[in-house]
Amino acid sequence: MQLFVDVILPLPLASYYTYSVPQEYEGYIAIGCRVTVPLGKSKHYTALVARVHNEPPQGYEVKTITELLDETAIVLPSQMRLWEWISKYYMCSLGEIYKAAVPQGLKGEFKPKTEQRIKLSKRYSDTIAINLAEQFLSRAPRQKRLLNTFLQLTKEGEEISRHKLIEAAGVTANICKELVDKGIFEVYEVEIGRLDRTKGSIQPPNALNEAQQKALDEINESFAQKNVTLLHGVTSAGKTEVYIHLITQALERGEQVLYMLPEIALTKQIVERLRKVFGNRIGLYHSKFSDAERVEIWKKQLSDSPYDIILGVRSSLFLPLKNLGLIIVDEEHENSYKQQDPAPRYNARNAAIVLASQFGAKTLLGTATPSVESYYNATTGKYGLVSLLTRYRSIQLPEISIIDIKDLAHRKQMTGAFSDPLTDAMKEALANKKQIILFQNRRGYAPLLECRNCGWVPRCKHCDVSLTLHKSAGKLTCHYCGYTIPAPKICPNCEENNFVNLGYGTEKIEDDLQNLFPEARIARMDLDTTRTRTSYEKIINDFQQGETDILIGTQMVSKGLDFDNVEVVGILNADTLLNYPDFRANERAFQLISQVAGRAGRKYGRGKVFLQTKQPDAPIMPHIIDNSFLNFYNNQLSERMLFHYPPFYRLVYVYLKHREIHTLEECSELMGVRMRETFGHRVLGPDLPPVARVQQLFIRKIVLKVENNLSQYKINDALNKLQQEILSNSRYKSVAIYYDVDPL
Ligand SMILES: [Zn+2]
Ligand SMILES: [Zn+2]
Known part of the structure; x- marks a missing residue:
């Protein structure tokens, strides 16, 4: 057949x-x-x-x-x-x-990377070998040196990489071959992961303190009842140690563990900590890995000896797993778990919960600043809730001052983006050899360049946004499509040379800061300075080693970094966060500010956080000062209920894109009308999104808000039918329609 x-x-x-x-x-x-x-x-x-x-x-x-x-x-x-x-x-x-x-390169012949190792031939113990070296190799000094180096570098019965041994002994490969030919050394090939770079020996997990042990017990109790548990642990509470014990338990049961992080490059410290306990049982899956590395780990997971623990970013969810028992989603509130573009526009945190349930496995969500949705699920019984609110070694929370920069500007107490109180604190910290972190949520030099004479502003040719000045590169760049032109010398409109830079990007902050503190060693961490895999690590490492005094950065500086010597944290402009046109703006601001603030004063004394804003009376401020998640959450929850937002309603954004604006507008109107016939008042729009043209395509957006108890699948079926009907009209068939379900 x-x-x-x-x-x-x-x-x-x-x-x-x-x-x-x-x-x-x-x-x-x-x-x-x-x-x-x-x-x-x-x-x-x-x-x-x-x-x-x-x-x-x-x-x-x-x-x-x-x-x-x-x-x-x-x-x-x-x-x-x-x-x-x-x-x-x-x-x-x-x-x-x-x-x-699936990684691109996963086809055809696959050759794993191997390494040649050297060990002593079975006939010889270390003691025999030492005698041997003395007696028989006295006339072959280089062979003797190689054998002695081997004995120094290894313990009884151990092996060593051939390459490393030769390098350490300072001899040629030939000398090694002579010892192999004499039957003293044995050489053999082992398959090594490109990802295995474990140094040092494996240690047992640290003992937990009382609060951590209590949290661990409660998580296990919770898992007996629920599939998902939220661990709400303040910064510096030692969540990682609790994870390590949970992972150990899962491994003892013979299960695999998936440990998800929003961005591995920024959490080198966690990787190192886990490697110390689990060694080569951990495989990393990383956004900056090459396709070859992805292929290697994929194949390994399909083999008979897969990694027991996968530590990875959102895409690690797609790796082959055979015996999954536990998923840890660390920093569960992070929006980088959501893939924005291109499709699949999935939320890896939510998909992880589904994946775990398909395996009958458990999911632990961990964070210091839970997302409103997860906290809601945890307090309404859908998830278990465990709190770990004692800071490790009673590290004090930092003192947060709200600085009214509008008022200070009037009183001439601002130097560029720095208020006098912040400048004074930085001065003092530098004098005391303490470190400083400054947070500015915009990269580049100036977000806006304007001709003072005629008001001309450079705009992207392909998108509906102005271009950002990158001064050191001498370029203007679109942060949406990458379109780049040389920064103009004269205004193309009036031919004057009278430009003004508006706003502050991280690059300008760095410049101004260097003028303010010429002696200080300053580093910047943003998308532009971290293009390569090692550049993150170098910036973080230098700061950790005290080779940098001031670290300036975008939200990258908020994530998962523990520095002991940071006394001052400055949030230069909270308004860009607060004014973001989205119902989650306050939630994001609270999370980001708490996370950045958590970097201050971790070991010695109480750190100081300066929060600069033009809106010192914004309702979120008291919660930030008190670090009161619960008050903040309750306040958000009532707003969400009032305005029909998650967790009470689910959102679907419908996007329509087309090159030709009239076709797009007609088609969007039609889609809106049709959607209203099905979903009634739950439909808003079509409207213009904040950036209404990207890469030559005009964009319209329709918002659908549906009650939480309606079936998402039925809604999706209805939307698919509408789409088919609309695209069957030849006028609209080239309009791109796509959906963002549970958008972030
Ligand atoms: Zn001009
Ligand atoms: Zn553009």
Whole structure:
């Protein structure tokens, strides 16, 4: 009987495509294998087999697969189960998930990286070898040196990398070969992960303090009842130690653990801590890894000896796992868990909970500043809640001062972006050899360049935004599409040279600061200074070693960094956070400010935080000063209920994009009308999003707010039907429509 396969193509297609299977592949082809298939007149794609069956498709002539690429499945049924949920819930195609989830290079022959190791031949113990060196090698000084180096660097029975040994002994490879030929050394190849770089030996987990132990016990009790538990632990409470004990317990049960972080590059300290306890049982999965490294870890997870622990960013959710028992989502409030563009626009925290439940595993969400949604779920019984509110070694919370910069500007007590109280505190800290962190949420030099003469402002050619000045590069750049032009010398409109820089980017802050404190050693951490994998680490390392006095940065400085010597933290302009046009602006501001403030005064004495704002009376301020999450949360919750926002309502943003504005406007109006017929008053818009044109495409947005108890799948079905109907009109068929479910 003829065999057919339904395949997932790496394209935004709504359904599977069916192909016939040549006889030579029968008995080999299986779900989760990749195949090359023809599509259209001349294209070929690497597709993934989702079904194998004997039902010939009706109504068209079926094509045949060109090649079977895998002998065994490279995607497990458990992975496909997650893909299906993401596709259904977040309204994207399986092809888009396939493209995002599976590393590109995962095809053809795979050669793991190996290393040559040296050990003593079985005939020799260390003592025999020492005698040997003395007696028989006295006329071969370089061989003797190599053997002695080996004995120094290893303990009884240990092995060492051949390369390292030769380097340490300062001899040539030939000398090593001579010892191998004499039967003293044995050389052999071992497969090494590119990711394994463990140094030092493995240590048992630290003993927990009383508060940590209590939290651990409560988490275990909670897991007996609930699948998800929220651990609300203040900064410096030692959450990581609690995680380590939970991981140890899971490993003892023979389970795999997925430990998710919003951004690994920024949490080197956590990685190092875990490596000390779990050594090579941990695999990292990183946004800055090369495709080859991704392939390697993917293959390892499919093998018989997978990593027991995966430490990774949101995409680590897509790795093959066979025996998942626990997922830890650290910093669960972070919005980088949400993929914005391109599809799949999924929230990795929420998808992790689904993945865990598919395995019958548990999920722990951890944070110092819970998201309103998670805290709501934890206090209404959907999740368990465990609090860890005692700071480790009774480190004091910093003292937070709200600085009214509008008032100080009137009284001429501002120097550029720095208020006098902040400047004084920085002076004192520098004099006392303490460190300073400054937070400014804008990169570049000046967010706005303006001609003083005629008011001309440079704008992006492709997007509806002004360009940001990057002074040291001498360029103006669009932060949406990357469009870059040289900074103009004269105004193209009036030909005068009379520009003014408006606003402060991190680059300008750095410049001004260097003028203010010429002696200080200053570093900047933002997207522009951290393009390479090692640049983050260098900036963090230098600061940790005390080689930098002042660290300026965007929200990168808020994340997961523990520095002992920071006395002053300055938040230069809280208004950019507070004025952000989104119902979550206050939540974000509270989280970010608490996290940044938490960097101050961690070991010696109480740190000082200066919060500069033009809105000192904003309702959020008292909660920030008191570090009162609960009051803040209760206040947010009543607002959310009043204005129909999550957690009481779910949001779906419908985006429409097109090159031609009239077509787009007509189509958006029609979509809005149709949606209202189905969803009534729950529909808002179409409206212009804050940036209404990006990369030549005009954008409109329709907001759908639905009650929490309505089925998301039914809503999605209705939206899909509407979309099909609208796009079937030839006038609109080139309009791109896509959805952002549970947007952040
Ligand atoms: Zn001008
Ligand atoms: Zn642009």
